[in-house]
Amino acid sequence: MSLISAALGRISPSPTLAMTSRTLELKAQGIDVIGLAAGEPDFDTPDFVKDAAIAAIRAGKTKYTNVDGTAELKAAIVAKFKRDNGLDYTPGQISVNVGGKHTLFNALVATVEAGDEVIVPAPYWVSYPDIVQYCGGTPVFIAAGADQGYKLTPAQLDAAITSRTKWLILNSPSNPTGAAYSADELKALGEVLLRHPHVWVMADDMYEHITYGDFRFATIAQVVPALYERTLTVNGCSKAYAMTGWRIGFAGGPVPLIKAMAKLQSQSTSNPCSIAQAAAVAALNGPQDFLAERNAAFLTRRDLVVRMLNDVEGIHCPTPDGAFYVYPDVSGLIGKATPAGKTIASDDELIDYFLDEARVAAVAGNAFGLSPAFRVSYATSDAALTEACTRIQAACAALR
Structure with missing residues (x-):
């Protein structure tokens, strides 16, 4: 008799969280990896929200x-x-x-x-x-x-x-x-x-x-x-x-x-x-005005990432209307070979190549049910995004 239920056997661990864990492990080893896998805003929780939580603790709202x-x-x-x-x-x-x-x-x-x-x-x-x-x-x-x-x-x-x-x-x-x-x-x-x-x-x-x-x-x-x-x-x-x-x-x-x-x-x-x-x-x-300010920052980042990825031959990156992700099609990169002679046969292998050679972490389209593509979260700084896209450009230029 199996200890693990049939219901649990029907599911898999989250691939986005798995890539985030890999990124954190590499960073812990002192490796300079730029993580673009996590779907998490880099902005802090607004102070008025944090103040309300502190007030709740002090008021004994802990039951x-x-x-x-x-x-x-x-x-x-x-x-x-x-x-x-x-x-x-x-x-x-x-x-x-x-x-x-x-x-x-x-x-x-x-x-x-x-x-x-x-x-x-x-x-x-x-x-x-x-x-x-x-x-x-x-x-x-x-x-x-x-x-x-x-x-x-x-x-x-x-x-x-x-x-x-x-x-x-x-x-x-x-x-x-x-x-x-x-x-x-x-x-x-x-x-x-x-x-x-x-x-x-x-x-x-x-x-x-x-x-x-x-x-x-x-x-x-x-x-x-x-x-x-x-x-x-x-x-x-x-x-x-x-x-x-x-x-x-x-x-x-x-x-x-x-x-x-x-x-x-x-x-x-x-x-x-x-x-x-x-x-x-x-x-x-509470006040909602900070949302527009943060969206303005996300918009700048979106346009930066879309422009830099579309500069890569073999990548087509549509411009999204919302959220903080892009999902570029990479059909033009599948079948190319790495400098080591390995043929890129899937978006999973392309993402591994980006992580190993460019030290950029993203998530393969296979995880989201439509390949070949990959997801980039641009919820990080302009500087980090610029460096990450520059690394991706160089890694793609090295494919033959």
């Missing part, structure tokens, strides 16, 4: 809370959804969890059974298919390449839906591509979903506040109100507020689903950290 969030935080989330998205929720429709990944995990584990299908556009965030498979469900991948802006089309969605489809996962702006759906694009997808009333929608809006230029964020329950009753709108504090380590994710959705998620959470983590919840209240209710 258990309601299993899926304090009344204060749920009220702040209700206000956020109304202010930012025009969505009306009650506190009973709000779930607070230990990070956005936990929100997704709770929702899928609470609803997906063996035989259920979950539509996952590719490229996708690495955890989506693994969580579905952990539940015994089947991820149904739809390739949405650079030629279509890394976005799912209504025709593709319609063709993928079957009687077994339980969810569509829709991430905008996207990790790993930064692609983002306009309101009109969401409406077109919504028209398809309205013809299939058994399909639920999981809107992963974690990068909502990180967008550029004329792009205006929208979420599907906002632009297609008829889908409100079967949409879980997921968000959190990690990216916009630079609170990755605080672990606060949240969602708004129908009461039966929210209650099911709370039931599951009551037997797993119980409540999110009480202090982190107090900090999240401050983040959501």
Whole structure:
């Protein structure tokens, strides 16, 4: 009899976290590696958020809370959804969890059974298919390449839906591509979903506040109100507020689903950290002007990385509308040989080459379900990005 469960055997460790661990190990050995693998803002948590956490500690807010969030935080989330998205929720429709990944995990584990299908556009965030498979469900991948802006089309969605489809996962702006759906694009997808009333929608809006230029964020329950009753709108504090380590994710959705998620959470983590919840209240209710300042810095970095990578023969790097990633196509580099005579046969081997020869860590497109490509996180300094792209340029120029 095996000690390890069949459910656990259906999943793999996160490849993004694995590359981050490799980077940290090399740095610990004194090797000069530039890490572009981690999806984490390099900005600090705002001081007013940290001050709220300190005040909560001093006020003794260090005890258990309601299993899926304090009344204060749920009220702040209700206000956020109304202010930012025009969505009306009650506190009973709000779930607070230990990070956005936990929100997704709770929702899928609470609803997906063996035989259920979950539509996952590719490229996708690495955890989506693994969580579905952990539940015994089947991820149904739809390739949405650079030629279509890394976005799912209504025709593709319609063709993928079957009687077994339980969810569509829709991430905008996207990790790993930064692609983002306009309101009109969401409406077109919504028209398809309205013809299939058994399909639920999981809107992963974690990068909502990180967008550029004329792009205006929208979420599907906002632009297609008829889908409100079967949409879980997921968000959190990690990216916009630079609170990755605080672990606060949240969602708004129908009461039966929210209650099911709370039931599951009551037997797993119980409540999110009480202090982190107090900090999240401050983040959501406090001044938001710093978001534009940080986005301006991200925009400069995005343009730098896109320009330098597009200067490399064999790399095509689309310009994303949001998040802090680029996802360049590297078809033109596959099949070339390294100075040591090794043929680059895949994006995994290209990433290993970058790490070994250029001392730059990124994540291969294979991890995100669409190859050959790689993901670069530009949530680091201009100087580090310039040096990293210069190293990549030199490494690619050495290929034959």
